[in-house]
Amino acid sequence: MSGLQLYLILGAAVFLLGLHGLLMTTDSIRRLIAVNLMGAGIFLIMVALAGRISPPDPVLHALVVTGLVVAISATAFALRLITAAARVDSGQSAVPDKASRLASKSESDVAEDSRP
Amino acid sequence: MTLELMPDIVLGALLLLMAWGALYAPTRYDAMALFVAFGVVVALIWARLGAPDLALAEAAIGAGLTGVLLMQAARQLPAEASVTGKRMPWFGSSLLFLVLTCAMFAAHILTDSSFKQAGIDASATRLLGGPTVPEMVTAALPNSGVSYPVTAVLLNFRAWDTLLELLVLLLALTGVRQLYPGTPQHPRANTASPPQAWPVLLSWARFLAPLLVLLGGFLLWRGASGPGGAFQAGALLASAAVMLRLTGLLPPLRWSSFLLRLAVILGALLFLGVALASLAFGDGWLVYPTQWAGALIILIELAATLSIAVTLSLLVIGESEDLSS
């Protein structure tokens, strides 16, 4: 059992742990963390695969760097979305300052149907 | 044999512990803290596996910026109902069974012939008789304009991926901006309130910021010959901007200012411009003329670093009046 295969299995384990967490938890932040764990697991597998040759495979490293940036931008967007959604649930407007909300002329969502 | 594996086993155990904690810690705040720690451990593992620029990127982005993001989210989120919510009891055990079977299955495939330890299984990639991709990279490195293979792959061989990569960042920013509709505040409404943070913090920030900028520049320049590059440098600069903004030393980065918008899209714009120019005048989409390849790559990396830094800082600490169109 060489070091690389340990990391391959470790990566798979973290991925599955993330998947398990995603299905088990209900809080959005934890589900987002679970998604990030799954991502880290996959990147671990990729880097372990890259380490099979010396010097390690640069293509896989480049892919992981790209993957990391995708992960951070998606996580940032998801976090902002979850906080906005949570704030909508708890009654406040999605944005702390009232002024900009009223002025928004973006498509007004259809008034909840009053007709039976 | 287990002696030299000891650090790996320790790191692995630490990783799994952090991961489990990040998911099932009693309160959400602990989960976030453990997740940041998880990011640090992953950075260590990247270093251990011989991927220095990955370690850099993970430390700066994974542990640093994500940590700030999570803390900000924690501040605004209402209390959390319950950790695993109302899932049925048997759901957990069946799920565990599923995870275990997958783990065994993964162990099986990862140890079968095709993933042998001794290098990529020669037969696999040489099937076509051609060289493996890494060999092609080292062969094509001299006329790729840079001497460090990862940067060569990122910015020359697979430049198209990186261009789309920059678009993903722009997209995330546009998406976040949807959450702050409404007319822009007139700039003078809340001028940068005088920095009332503690003197110690102010002085530390004033000391650390130039160091970070210097380090970012160094990483960017070193990317051509060693680990480093646009993403890592951008992340460092973003963390500097975040720190300055949180301590109030930096005025809010208003989206309504033209310069900011130009900075945000500069990376993608320049990259696309180079691609179109090479299509029109050069001999093909994203084909760098070999003698200018190095210069072009540096130019693109510069623009990319700037736009990554600004985008990431807007993503992390963009307040409502910064982001509203």
Next chain:
Amino acid sequence: MSALFTWTSLLPVLIILSSLIPGLLIFATPEHARTRRTLLNMTGIAIKLILVALMLAGVSQGLTFRFEIPFLPSAPLVLHGDALSLQFIALSSILWLATTIYAIGYLEGSPLRSRFFGYFSLCVSATVGLALAGNLVTFLLFYELLTLSTFPLVVHRGTPAALKAGRVYLAYTLGGGTLLMMGVALLHSLVTTPDFTAGGYVLAQIEDSSLGLQIAFILMIAGLGVKAALVPLHSWLPQAMVAPAPVSALLHAVAVVKAGAFGIIRVVYDVYGVEASALLALTQPLLWLAAVTMIYASIRALQQQDIKRRLAFSTVSQVSYITLGVALAGPIAAVGAIVHLVHQGLMKVTLFFCAGNFAETLGIHKVQEMDGLGQRMPWTMAAFSVGALGMIGVPPVAGFISKIYLGMGALEVGQPWVVLLLAGSALLNAAYFLPLLYRGWFGKPPADGWQQDNFKNHRFETHWMLLMPALFTALLSLLVGIFAGSILSPLGWSEFIVSREFAQ
């Protein structure tokens, strides 16, 4: 593509457009522009009649009218005017004239007339397109368009009952359309879709894919059977009676039901051909199905108290005469079937016009309320009697001729029990029509007068636009019966068609 532009290839398209374009224009006319709408209707009908006459002359001199545009690989959209389609077009054009006049009178003052007449013209153009279809795919296309254009007519009144009937109508006809599509697709995969040829184009493939051909036949007949109201698939027809009278007249005499019957004729004669369907043992079950429909529908008609529902069930049984004639697979029976297509159309439209008059003028819907109608509305009652007698098969009205031919065809093919069946069915027809006539002519009018009498002091017994069409079609069914022998009559034309069919 040069063939595209000779006048012979453009004529079929012009015939369809002659009712399509007025229809679209009528959609656009505002509700109150009554004269413009009637004008559009009338010009459309006039042009169509002229074009049909032109084509009749052309076909009798042996010209071919064919129009083709590419649609599916090896299955283009083909419009081909042959003798059979012409007879159906002639029938539908004449009856469209009568029904339009009747509808204008009937819908006087009711809302949404532009929409009604728009869909009315769409429906007729779909029927004409269906008649002119040159291959199965084109037939399928117009078959489905017919469903879409008749649905708004069925639900025109918009009452919950109308909607329920509309939903049932859609369920049946769309289901039928899908089955037909499966059948056509199956046939296309076995033997691609050439044009309709007189003796059928399936003979060559019988050995290697007989099962496929049988299933395709069953699917297609099931699909067409829905519109031709064969027994298990007929129950949408009585429920569609909730629609206004002109629609039920159009549906039962001209468009929907005839489309189904016409489709069955096309499939048996021009796709499978008589020998192939006999070889595949398909005609015998079809014969039994027609026989069952005939008897069952007549029995159900007996039980109906509402006039229109009784007429609906009589349509179901009358249309199965056509299927019966086709299934007998003999030349004389074929003539009987094809001519009955026209005769039944004329007689049934008369009956519906009269039923509509009764309802519109005196508010009579039930059979018991018909006592003494003869005194109050003699002309309508006379037309009703002509139609009813024709249905029973009493000479000289048209119905008698087709029944005779069907009987002789059955004997020629050696199915004597069919003659018994026809006689029995004639008796049943008499059983459910004669009481109406007796009540009408010999019953005493209600002592306290009719509870509703709209056109009391009009020149005629009811609005002239309601009376004239009924009389016109009654007269036509009489003339067609009397002058059956001449070449110009539907009988002569059917013999011309069948001679071509069984020539080789």
Next chain:
Amino acid sequence: MTYALVSLSIPLLSALALMLAGARLSNRNAGIMAIVTSLLSLGAAWFCLLDVAAANQSILLNLGGWENGLAIRLRLSPLSSLLLLFTAFMHVLIGIYAGFSRRGVSRDFWTLSSLLHGSLAALWLSADLFNLYITLELLGLTAVAMVALAGKKAYKPAANYLILSLVASLFYLLGVALVYGRYGSLDVVLLGLQTQSDTTTRIALLVMTAGLMLKAALWPLHLWLPAAHANAPTAVSALLSGLVVKGPIFILWLLWSEVAPVDLAQQIGPVLAVAGMIALVAGGLSAMRSPYLKTLVAYSTVAQLGYAMMALGLLMAWQLPQMHVALWLFVIAHGLAKATLFLAAGEMQTTLGTKRVSGLRGATQTVPVAMFAFAVAGGSLIGLPPSGGFLAKWVLLEPMLSSPQNWPWAFGVLLGTLVSAAYIFRVVAISFDRARINPPDVRPDRLGHWLALLPALMVWGMALIGEWLIEFLSGGGV
């Protein structure tokens, strides 16, 4: 190939320009600019179609001029050129609707729709597994950002949609990692030559298929779609259902028709086809039951994708190139028809002021043109003859009916047709109800209704070019 790249980069440039202009450009001008750029891109796509038709086989290009295996390979096959044209055409149509209908959209819609156009074009052209991952991610994020355009009520479904789309992309990435680990190459063409069906490849492909099915909301993994599409703004849900859902299906098709070994494909094919049949029925039934109009249309997307799954499954099971024509005819016909359905549904929802299907009583009188558009597009979904939907169903039925042991599949198509007829005509029948008419809240927006009708007429116009389309697609499909 240059025209394809031009058609790809025009929307990207317009997106960057719109971001740069920011508040300085009014909403109306931004709309006009976006429509003009989509038109330019449409022109470029048309020329690229002519190139491919002239060459009559796929045009390959190694980006950056590096040799095979190292460089990212772009491939312009007849199919991708047609999809480029289709994407540009849809963006022009929906752009015109969004720009000129009375409801209008927020300014960021134009940036996001241009980005969507660019990422879709990149997806159609790419033949590199990791590049497809990036375009998939771009697609997912754009879709979520556009759903979030609808304001506060859409944040929760958008967040859920984002998490699920991230999970789907990660599943796909795991598959890509395993494939690269096993074969050492990311190039679809090279992989196609060397994949054998051993355990690693099997797991990789299954994991990728699971991710792509979740992304494309194919039957078992479709639960996020109704909430996301129903809450999105009208023009956005038209784009989402018409185009975004089709990206993952393209990758799924690429995987199973080229990369996967044939015997593995033949094993998985029937499973996918059966799932498609179940999708048809399950999606249709839930569409019939749903009380809300837009949810009904969203569920009908799930149902209609069942046809695409069936075509793909049978393509894999029987290895018949004709099924690939059926698959892509479905995608195009469904895209156009679904655009009209969502636009018409949105218009009716605003005019009659109700989200419920029962609120459409008397729609044929209050909003005649929108209801007519809904019925015409519904006709194409059911597959009534002259429409694009019929063309696709006809081409799908042909191989099924040619040999007796394939007939049960034809039964699936029959079932699908009946179910889709049921939920379309449920709405049409209600609209003819004149007894309890639901009066309109606001004066109907004539132009908006006619614009909503435009895609439906296109899908019925497909009949005229049906034969050419089928020849072109089956020409150099691969």
Next chain:
Amino acid sequence: MSYVIDTVAWILMGAAVIFFTTGALGLLRFPDVYCRLHAVTKTDTLGLGLLVLGLALKSGSFSTALLLLIIWLLVLASGAVNCQLLARYTLDVEAGAAQSAIKRAQGDHHDT
């Protein structure tokens, strides 16, 4: 000669490990925030100093030694600043809590 340097390096690193463990132990055992802060920052900076020294000796090259030194200085400074910030923050929070407690007390006083 190298043997002596190695043993000295190992001794230094051993001491560093001991310091780290005591720091961690302090973190777990001490009652309130300040003590824990105090324990962690003190032991970590000292432990790191020893570790850096040991590593510098083992690496043997002057440039890595300098690099390690810079790292140590940075961690030293940031550790101190962080500790000070955390302490001040908890002071504010407690002060804030104390005031509201007093207000509540006065509030009760008035009501009764």
